[in-house]
Amino acid sequence: MMVETMISVDEALERILEGIEPLGLERIPVTEAFGRVLGEDVCSSLLIPPKDNSAMDGYALRSEDTRGAGSGSPRVLKVIGDLPAGSTFTGCVERGQAVRIMTGAPIPSGADAVVMKEYTEAQGDEVRVFKEVKEGENIRRAGEDVRPGEVVIKRGTAISPSEMGMIASLGLPFVTVYQRPRVSILSTGSELVEPGEEGGEGKIYNSNGYSLYGQVLSTGAIPSYIGIAGDERDSLREKLSLALKAGDVVVTSGGVSVGDYDFVKDALKELEGEMMFWKVAIKPGKPLAFGRVGGKPLFGLPGNPVSSMVIFEEFVRPALLKMMGRERIYRRVMEAILAEDVKKSPGRRHFIQATIEERDGTLYAHPLKARGSGILSSLVKADGLLVIDEDVTHMEAGSRVRVQLIKDDFLYQKRRAY
Ligand code: AMP
Ligand code: MG
Secondary structure (H helix, E strand, C coil), X not given: CCCXXXXXXXXXXXXXXXXXXXXCEEEEEHHHCXXXXXXXXXXXXXXXXXXXXXXXXXXXXXXXXXXXXECCECEEEEEEEEECCCCCCCCECCCCEEEEECCCCECXXXXXXXXXXXXXXXXXXXXXXXXXXCCCCCEECCCXXXXXXXXXXXXXXXXXXXXXXXXXXXXXXXXXXXXXXXXXXXXXXXXXXXXXCCCCCCCEECCHHHHHHHHHHHXXXXXXXXXXXXXXXXXXXHHHHHHHHHCCEEXXXXXXXXXXXXXXXXXXXXXCCEEEEEEECEECCCEEEEXXXXXXXXXXXXXXXXXXXXXXXXXXXXXXXXXXXXCCCCCCEEEEEEXXXXXXXXXXXXXXXXXXXXXXXXXXXXXXXXXXXXXXXXXXXXXXXXXXXXCCXXXXXXXXXXXXXXXXXXXXXXXXXX
16 A cells, blocks of 8 residues: 655554554563563552651650650650660660660651650660650651552553562562563765764765764664665665664655655555655755664655664654653753744644753754754754744744754753752
């Protein structure tokens, strides 16, 4: 089947995503789970903390025994035990008694509060308490963190350090996650040579293969580098079938427009499967091939380096995240103040490379001057992409604009006051 019409960004994305299903599951050690996506809800069978325990180093006691205590009027209690973390005290704290306790140790029966060590003075087998404490003071309650039966982390969550710690605190050494797709990356174009190879007249280095490699890595999927196919039918067919063998998903760049040497389209047509060739109302970008060959999704991205990256961002990345079971698949979009006028032609949604600056708590977006679809250095400088709607032709400096953040780590050079 072949459809060749101009469709909107939203429609293209919807049509891509509707055919994408999450992959299967696997079990891995928690130490290997960083960045992976949880494949099932993590439920607790435990009470965390398991027992009421001390939030401070100090003395467990009966709060009534401290009534009236102050810096000049200590209460004197008999110390009947010592409770380092990890041990338990079997006795009971009676009136006039206290147990020396360390942070995390379970509160002995009879005691209902802990006084911080700083407000006490040990004297032989007695302790002088210089502060009144309320019932429950400095006690962490059993189950205040997690209760049995509770869903602690939801399926579809990306596992970050806090999730790793949480899973471990439930006593689980392994975790069930979604499998990661292998993504074959194939660059097309007879003008391309690999970095490290001899350049020469009319040749340029293959950059898309490497930016796409990084983009695949940044989704958490596994890139599989196929290399370059020249603009000849046979070379392309051969490399494409390699790509299809090596990956669960194939991403190609170049050769999808309407030039005489745009063989990717022909090669894809020849492959059995369903391919769609779209003109998407997007800039940079426009030509995009999407389809399925032997059940595997295939994305034919445009060749211009910025187009290739932006189209990956907008369409391939959400699709890969969905395949990996992620619940949240879209980049963060912030509102910012446009720092300079922007003009554009109507009809397509524009994604414009911009830097972001924060001043007095407000974000300002500076569109980069050189931002053509061949200017890859613009994406090196950019923090994000201004998203400007189809029908808009002019945005004035000072107006509100949406910025999609495209770098995984958006860090500040100067430490912010807080
Ligand atoms: P195409 O879509 O194949 O017509 O390519 C459009 C433009 O992008 C041409 O100037 C190509 O040389 C350039 N281009 C295509 N593929 C790559 C690549 N892998 N790395 C760098 N530039 C490329
Ligand atoms: Mg080409």
